[in-house]
Amino acid sequence: MPKKWLLLILLAVLLLSLSVMTYQSNRLHLLPLKSLHAVLDRLYDAKTSLKDSLSAPFRRMLIRESENIRLREELAQMLQKEQAYHEAIQENKRLRALLALKEHDPRHVTAARVIGRGTDFWSKTVVLDKGLSDGIQKDMIAITERGIAGKISDVFNSYSHLLLINDINFSAAARLQESRIEGILSGTGSRRCMLKYIPHEDEVKEGEVLITSGLDTLFPQGIPLGYVLKVNKKEAGFFQDIEVIPFVEDTHLEIVVIITKG
Amino acid sequence: MKYIAVPIIFFFLLMLQGSISFHQITPNLTVLLACYAGIKGREMKGMFYGALIGIVEDSLSGAFLGPHLLSKSLVGYLSSLIYSRFFIWTPYLGILSIALLTFLDGSLVFLMRGIFDKMPAGAGAASLVILAQSLINAPVGIFLKPKDLHQNI
Structure with missing residues (x-):
């Protein structure tokens, strides 16, 4: 091997040793030699920075995606909770109203849930969760x-059937609150009821x-039934044809209070 | 065979070096192997073996990487160089050269540690230790003859 190459290799070995020692050294007077280390560090930093800048958008997208999924789940849970709270508030209102009824009405028997x-598709009835064992009897009022x-149409041991105000078989003695005119309110099987036996001169x-007028000895006096929607005097014979909308809508019925008949 | 013997001898020397001491002076036996590689082979071989021995010694010392690498490479190179370029081997020169090379090795290691790390010992104590190591190694110079002695002559 030529002498020149040998010297070069020797020089390389010596430089390598010196570099290794400089790298490991903490001596202050050797700090300028650390510039090599600093350059290497900067190169490494640049590489890391480049890699980060390239991968950061994708990483951010992944983070956002996972965050989005998490937030959607949280939103769904929050909506469910909100709905539950809303339901609880509504139920609270209904129960408060029923409680007021119970306190003001001495004929109170029990409260029942629909x-x-x-x-039967043609009849307007609902099933209540209370029956004979809770003190409910036939013809009690809801x-x-x-x-x-x-009114209660059938009673069983633990449940009962409630005949709704708009059923075709329902009828009650009624009175118009202002004019004090009396008649009979009958269900029609539809949303509306009919006020019957009101003469044309009234x-x-x-x-x-x-x-309610209380004259039928079934319904207690003074309980609201509905309001007059339409009065038709032309088509009827002896009596007026009066359409009434009940205050209680069968589709919105959830809890009722059962009272004894009048 | 040679490739197996050299590492075995090297580790044997390392063990021996670590286990014996004369008045608390540890001998520097591994430098003899670097010298042997340089004297028996050429500059390249001496340098290569020297670097190898140095780096292993540095690693095993566990303190600071580099001083032995530098010193042993240089010793391996110089041991070959002095007999191939400057002197003709004689037993006296052999003793002298081994003592000098050991002294050079010890001095370089001390110097490098002093510069790059911390002073391993005081200068006086270090000189004494290095001198003692040189004297211990010196007789080996009688036996380390160059392979192509007659060609050199």
Whole structure:
């Protein structure tokens, strides 16, 4: 091997040793030699920085995606909770109203929850979760804070059937609150009821409130039934044809208070 | 065979070096192997073996990497150089050269540690130790003859 190469290799070995020692050294007077280390550090930093700047957008996208999924789940949970709170508030309102009814009405028997609709498509009945064991008997009255809901048509040991105010078989002695005109309120099987047996000479105003008269000895006196929607005098024969909208809507019925019959 | 013997001898020397001492002076036996590689081979071989021995010794010392690498490479190179370029081997020159090379090795290691790390010992104590190591190694110079002695002559 040529002498020149040998010297070069020797020089390289010596430089390598010196570099290694400089790298490891902490002596202050050797700090200028650390510039090599600093350059290497900067190169490493530049490489890391480049790598980070390239991968950062994708990493951010992944983070955002996972955050988005998490937030959606949280939102769904929050909505469910909000709905539950809203439901609890509504139920609280209804129960407060029922409690007021119970406190003001000495004929109170029990409160019952609607647990199902009647199986017969043509009849307007609902199933209540209370029955004979809770003190409910046939022909007892179901009311809400709005007024009469119906009457008990069948009673079983643990449940009962409630005949709603708009069922075709329902009828109650009624009185118009302002004019004190009396008649019979009958269900039609639809949303509306009919106020029957009101002579033509009696003046009935639309919007007038209808209450129970108590003359049938079934419904207690003074409980709201509905309001007059329409008065038709032309088509009827001896009596007026008066359409009444009950205050209690069968589709919104959830809890009723059962009271003894009048 | 040679490639197996050299590491075995090297580790034997390392063990021996670590286990014996004369008045608390540890001998520097591994430098003899670097000298042997340089004297028996050429500059390249001496340098290569010297670097190898040095780096292993540095690693095993566990303190500071580099001083032995530098010193042993230089000793391996110089041991070959002095007999191939400057002197003709004689037993006296052999003793002298081994003592000098050992002294050079010890001095370089001390110097490098002093510069780059911390002083391993005081200058006086270090000189004494290095001198003692040189004297211990010196007789080996009688036996370390160059391979192509007659060609050199």
